[in-house]
Amino acid sequence: MRFARTxxxxxVRKTRAETMNLFDDIRTLVLDALTATVRDGGLPEGLSFxxxxxxxxxxxxxxxxxxxxxxxxxxxxxxKPRAIAEALAERLRADPRIAEVEVAGPGFLNLTLxxxxxxxxxxTVLRDQTGYGRSQLGAGKRVNVEFVSANPTGPMHVGHTxxxxxxxxLASLLEYAGxxxxxxYYINDGGAQVDVLARSVYLRYLEAHGQDVAFxxxxxxxxYLIEVGQALKDKVGDAYLDxxxxxWLEDLRDFATAAMMELIRDDLASLGVKMDLFYSERSLxxxxxxxxxxxxxxxxxxxxxxxxxxxxxxxxxDWEPREQTLFRSSLHGDDVDRPVKKSDGGWTYFAPDIAYHxxxxxxxxxxxxxxxxxxxxxxxxxxxxxxxxxxxxxxSLDVKLIQLVKLTRNGQPLKMSxxxxxxxxxxxxxxxxxxxxxxxxxxxxxxxxxxxxxxxxVLEQSKDNPVFYVQYAHARICSVLRKAEAMGVDVSDAAxxxxxxxxxxxxxxxxLIKKLAEWPRLVEIAARTNEPHRIAFYLYELAxxxxxxxxxxNDATGLRFLQEDDPALTATKIALPxxxxxxxxxxxGILGVTPLEEMR
RNA sequence: GGCCCCGUAGCUCAGUGGAUAGAGCGACCGCCUCCUAAGCGGUAGGUCACAGGUUCAAAUCCUGUCGGGGUCACCA
Numbered sequence: 166m167r168f169a170r171t172x173x174x175x176x177v178r179k180t181r182a183e184t185m186n187l188f189d190d191i192r193t194l195v196l197d198a199l200t201a202t203v204r205d206g207g208l209p210e211g212l213s214f215x216x217x218x219x220x221x222x223x224x225x226x227x228x229x230x231x232x233x234x235x236x237x238x239x240x241x242x243x244x245k246p247r248a249i250a251e252a253l254a255e256r257l258r259a260d261p262r263i264a265e266v267e268v269a270g271p272g273f274l275n276l277t278l279x280x281x282x283x284x285x286x287x288x289t290v291l292r293d294q295t296g297y298g299r300s301q302l303g304a305g306k307r308v309n310v311e312f313v314s315a316n317p318t319g320p321m322h323v324g325h326t327x328x329x330x331x332x333x334x335l336a337s338l339l340e341y342a343g344x345x346x347x348x349x350y351y352i353n354d355g356g357a358q359v360d361v362l363a364r365s366v367y368l369r370y371l372e373a374h375g376q377d378v379a380f381x382x383x384x385x386x387x388x389y390l391i392e393v394g395q396a397l398k399d400k401v402g403d404a405y406l407d408x409x410x411x412x413w414l415e416d417l418r419d420f421a422t423a424a425m426m427e428l429i430r431d432d433l434a435s436l437g438v439k440m441d442l443f444y445s446e447r448s449l450x451x452x453x454x455x456x457x458x459x460x461x462x463x464x465x466x467x468x469x470x471x472x473x474x475x476x477x478x479x480x481x482x483d484w485e486p487r488e489q490t491l492f493r494s495s496l497h498g499d500d501v502d503r504p505v506k507k508s509d510g511g512w513t514y515f516a517p518d519i520a521y522h523x524x525x526x527x528x529x530x531x532x533x534x535x536x537x538x539x540x541x542x543x544x545x546x547x548x549x550x551x552x553x554x555x556x557x558x559x560x561s562l563d564v565k566l567i568q569l570v571k572l573t574r575n576g577q578p579l580k581m582s583x584x585x586x587x588x589x590x591x592x593x594x595x596x597x598x599x600x601x602x603x604x605x606x607x608x609x610x611x612x613x614x615x616x617x618x619x620x621x622x623v624l625e626q627s628k629d630n631p632v633f634y635v636q637y638a639h640a641r642i643c644s645v646l647r648k649a650e651a652m653g654v655d656v657s658d659a660a661x662x663x664x665x666x667x668x669x670x671x672x673x674x675x676x677l678i679k680k681l682a683e684w685p686r687l688v689e690i691a692a693r694t695n696e697p698h699r700i701a702f703y704l705y706e707l708a709x710x711x712x713x714x715x716x717x718x719n720d721a722t723g724l725r726f727l728q729e730d731d732p733a734l735t736a737t738k739i740a741l742p743x744x745x746x747x748x749x750x751x752x753x754g755i756l757g758v759t760p761l762e763e764m765r
Numbered sequence: 766g767g768c769c770c771c772g773u774a775g776c777u778c779a780g781u782g783g784a785u786a787g788a789g790c791g792a793c794c795g796c797c798u799c800c801u802a803a804g805c806g807g808u809a810g811g812u813c814a815c816a817g818g819u820u821c822a823a824a825u826c827c828u829g830u831c832g833g834g835g836u837c838a839c840c841a
Binding site for chain 2: 236356358446500545568617629696715726
């Protein structure tokens with residue numbers, strides 16, 4: 166593997182094995198050294214190197230990259246960790262990228278890289294731009310991300326907002342990691358709630374004709390249906406007045422859901438979310454699709470008529486044994502089998518969802534991701550069972566449950582009630598704090614942790630507001646670049662990247678570069694775990710490193726990016742902040758947040 | 766009661782099996798004739814709920830217990 170010896174700072178075309186992920190490159194180097202050691206008889210043949218890692222150590226005193234090779238191989242090889250480590254160290258020292266090798270702790274090999282490696286990394290970032298960090302992790306993999314999927318019965322509320330941002334950012338993240346991603350919305354337009362919607366619109370229609378109407382329980386009294394009723398009047402005139410449901414219900418279902426979906430599309434657009442496909446539940450009924458999906462399960466012996474046991478330990482007074490059509494989901498990891506037909510012969514909600522996921526499977530996706538509200542946790546096992554059964558275990562399904570958003574204002578909880586009209590919609594949030602802030606804040610928690618969203622705090626301009634803090638770093642960099650340009654410096658990426666960057670060598674500068682080096686690795690971890698919040702946290706850390714270096718320039722003028730009366734040195738010093746801005750832009754891009762060039 | 770998620774600093778939370786567990790807020794002490802102080806540096810603060818187990822190595826994986834939340838046939 167001679168090419169592995171090519172210094173990665175050399176402006177050469179990347180070889181197949183050389184990635185943008187520095188830690189992968191070093192791991193390759195370690196594996197090469199291990200292979201050579203085996204060849205020379207220093208290690209037995211047939212060892213697996215799978216457990217060997219090369220990671221950034223938590224403590225900077227432990228060098229730049231640490232590998233556990235000696236520890237994981239000690240037992241299988243029957244050698245002492247120390248002996249393996251020493252032999253490896255010898256070989257690793259020969260690589261031009263390695264400045265120092267140290268055996269430490271229980272057998273870690275701590276590697277320190279040469280400044281040239283770090284300087285070269287800045288050049289790489291500037292050349293690759295937002296392509297720096299893009300991964301081939303998902304190359305050739307098609308992923309379907311289903312998210313939001315709110316009932317088409319009204320405008321989106323805050324709970325949907327978090328799911329929408331999460332799903333969209335996750336989709337972008339997976340794209341960035343090389344996957345072919347489809348963003349999809351399942352329209353729950355097949356159930357009884359659509360009839361309720363249609364009747365509610367009918368009431369508003371009567372109202373538009375000047376009638377006095379009341380909204381009994383089981384109807385939607387929301388104002389947002391007023392204009393829908395008016396629109397219906399404009400369309401059909403008085404054709405439905407004094408007519409029974411048998412005349413208008415069918416038509417109103419279509420009319421009302423279409424109106425609601427328009428509302429929802431607008432809501433999504435205000436968040437910057439664009440779906441690739443809206444998939445209608447109703448399109449599954451009467452088209453043989455549900456039957457086909459269940460036939461597939463039936464052919465696998467997974468459909469039967471049977472009676473369920475009553476739920477364990479829970480008292481259900483009205484429970485009675487009943488024969489139903491059941492899916493043998495318990496054979497695919499579920500706790501009990503699940504009914505697909507109701508006692509009246511109609512499908513349960515589960516049945517069309519099986520058909521929908523069957524459709525996804527047959528469309529050829531390699532992986533499916535469903536983003537649900539946390540209250541759907543009880544639905545996960547059966548859905549996974551369905552996908553497992555339908556795909557013969559070939560397609561994976563990961564369900565991400567989104568916890569609640571707790572809305573507050575100045576620390577005081579906002580009471581929400583549909584009846585009291587204090588119901589907070591997605592639009593309320595976006596209108597008040599803006600798309601960028603909404604998106605970023607929604608990603609500052611792990612998906613399965615509750616999120617507090619404080620209308621005042623998210624607009625606060627201080628370091629405890631991560632949105633601001635990251636944006637501020639970017640704006641500072643843009644400010645520096647503007648001033649450098651005013652000094653007559655060519656600030657184009659090509660010009661900066663083409664320079665000799667060996668003047669960027671202060672430990673404080675190298676520390677910031679090392680943070681940049683973690684970016685490709687972080688992207689892969691985030692993509693592998695389907696956790697876009699990791700991007701937001703990383704950006705905060707990167708911004709923090711940057712602000713730290715900036716402030717050092719207060720005392721140490723040599724660390725300032727703008728070097729007075731020295732355009733040539735300024736051109737060099739500017740490379741690092743510029744690279745930082747590239748990564749911030751890439752990261753914010755994944756989150757769907759626009760980087761600010763100025764904040765005053 | 767079954768299943769799922771959570772339990773980490775006073776508070777809010779990070780932490781793909783690695784070394785001495787981190788950040789922000791709050792508290793205390795410093796830093797602007799100087800690229801945006803909307804910032805930076807430092808101090809204090811911990812039985813990673815508890816008990817076992819696996820491992821060279823556990824906040825992380827497994828089992829159990831305790832505590833908080835969600836959910837529980839014929840709703841969607």
